[in-house]
Amino acid sequence: MRILSVVGARPNFMKLAPVDRALAQRADVEHEIVHTGQHYDPQMSATFFEELWLPAPDHHLGVGSGSHAVQTAAVLERLEPVLEANRPDVVLVYGDVNSTFAAALVAAKLGIRVGHVEAGLRSRDWTMPEEINRVLADRLSGLLFVPSRDAIDNLRAEGVPDDRIHFVGNVMIDSLCWALERARERDPAARHGLSGTPYVVVTLHRPANVDDPCTLRELVDSLSCLSDAGPVLFPVHPRTRKNLHALRLGGGRGAGVHPNLRLVEPLGYLDMLGLVAGAALVITDSGGLQEETTYLGVPCLTVRPNTERPVTCVHGTNRLVPPRRDVILAAARRALERPSLARPVIERWDGRAAERIVRVVCDDERFDAEDPGRVKDFAIPMADPVLLEYAAF
Numbered sequence: 001m002r003i004l005s006v007v008g009a010r011p012n013f014m015k016l017a018p019v020d021r022a023l024a025q026r027a028d029v030e031h032e033i034v035h036t037g038q039h040y041d042p043q044m045s046a047t048f049f050e051e052l053w054l055p056a057p058d059h060h061l062g063v064g065s066g067s068h069a070v071q072t073a074a075v076l077e078r079l080e081p082v083l084e085a086n087r088p089d090v091v092l093v094y095g096d097v098n099s100t101f102a103a104a105l106v107a108a109k110l111g112i113r114v115g116h117v118e119a120g121l122r123s124r125d126w127t128m129p130e131e132i133n134r135v136l137a138d139r140l141s142g143l144l145f146v147p148s149r150d151a152i153d154n155l156r157a158e159g160v161p162d163d164r165i166h167f168v169g170n171v172m173i174d175s176l177c178w179a180l181e182r183a184r185e186r187d188p189a190a191r192h193g194l195s196g197t198p199y200v201v202v203t204l205h206r207p208a209n210v211d212d213p214c215t216l217r218e219l220v221d222s223l224s225c226l227s228d229a230g231p232v233l234f235p236v237h238p239r240t241r242k243n244l245h246a247l248r249l250g251g252g253r254g255a256g257v258h259p260n261l262r263l264v265e266p267l268g269y270l271d272m273l274g275l276v277a278g279a280a281l282v283i284t285d286s287g288g289l290q291e292e293t294t295y296l297g298v299p300c301l302t303v304r305p306n307t308e309r310p311v312t313c314v315h316g317t318n319r320l321v322p323p324r325r326d327v328i329l330a331a332a333r334r335a336l337e338r339p340s341l342a343r344p345v346i347e348r349w350d351g352r353a354a355e356r357i358v359r360v361v362c363d364d365e366r367f368d369a370e371d372p373g374r375v376k377d378f379a380i381p382m383a384d385p386v387l388l389e390y391a392a393f
């Protein structure tokens with residue numbers, strides 16, 4: 001059997017790694033990796049391949065940055081000949097980035113079976129490019145690998161038949177389980193001078209938060225205020241760095257911001273995981289960090305009006321906040337003052353999702369969610385999520 005995985009951006013790589021390892025154990029499977037090149041800086045890409053023990057990609061499309069249309073079109077054009085030459089039985093796509101949707105479209109049009117890893121997540125926010133990518137990638141996929149029960153509900157509501165849906169769990173958590181001990185042993189907190197003191201880790205890169213100068217200023221102000229109380233480590237995504245520079249913030253060693261607010265280059269997977277595992281609080285707009293903090297039991301404030309990962313709010317440690325200084329500071333104080341809670345346990349976030357995916361793809365096994373009562377529990381109140389989740393904090 002020939003399987004080809006297509007990845008392109010940072011959050012894809014930790015989802016691919018456990019699937020690649022599980023496929024490598026099968027003598028009857030040939031697995032090739034295509035890197036679209038959507039992310040190309042070493043610290044956004046190559047570092048992840050090394051730290052996750054991923055083999056070098058078999059094909060590199062070198063699409064780079066561009067508008068959504070340009071980036072998507074470049075993947076369509078450059079992936080088609082690779083699929084025509086290789087004719088895989090299944091193409092696996094991961095997450096919700098532009099490369100995910102583009103690869104699903106090329107494969108589906110060539111009549112190749114598509115498997116979407118992390119299917120069924122919905123923010124119901126059509127202004128997010130990721131939401132468009134998710135819905136379209138799911139529509140094009142014959143195999144939908146869902147991480148949580150809410151995703152099953154979403155797919156059923158869109159008319160997707162049950163036989164396409166496989167409740168396998170969360171591959172992001174597979175990578176976390178695989179790496180956590182090594183990440184802690186590297187003691188990244190000590191290297192960043194954070195040992196023995198409660199610290200906050202921040203990531204912000206969504207266009208809604210960082211492309212509008214007023215919003216970005218308000219967020220930096222909030223973090224500066226928060227850093228009066230203790231160190232705040234902010235590994236800065238290239239998009240955010242560019243926008244901070246335009247506001248004359250964060251240049252040089254972090255000019256224009258509080259000295260306790262430390263702006264650093266994007267971190268590798270292991271250092272980031274080690275730092276998050278030891279953090280008192282995480283403030284983010286990333287999808288993956290909402291899940292990782294929930295698994296680790298670390299309080300998380302997500303600066304967004306909605307989330308496609310409601311399980312992290314309902315059962316986990318995640319709370320949504322608007323990009324407003326008063327709200328962020330109040331929520332952060334509450335989280336920092338609170339004694340640590342028991343680590344939440346989320347169904348099938350157990351480090352074995354990739355193994356289940358391989359059993360579905362290679363052995364035609366099924367992983368159903370036969371328990372309608374529990375599915376009903378997941379009718380998440382998404383109306384007015386900001387106030388609702390904030391009130392619950």
Ligand code: UD1
Pocket residue numbers: 009010011038039040041044065066096097098099129130205237238239286287
């Ligand atoms: C992409 C994903 C987003 C994901 C994020 C993780 C889409 C629509 N968005 O957003 O879902 O959460 O990745 O990081 O696919 N750049 C560099 N070096 C790089 C990559 C990007 O400098 O290696 C800069 C470029 O100026 C580029 C900008 O960052 O224009 C944005 O990159 P892009 O891939 O378009 O989207 P992200 O914001 O990274």
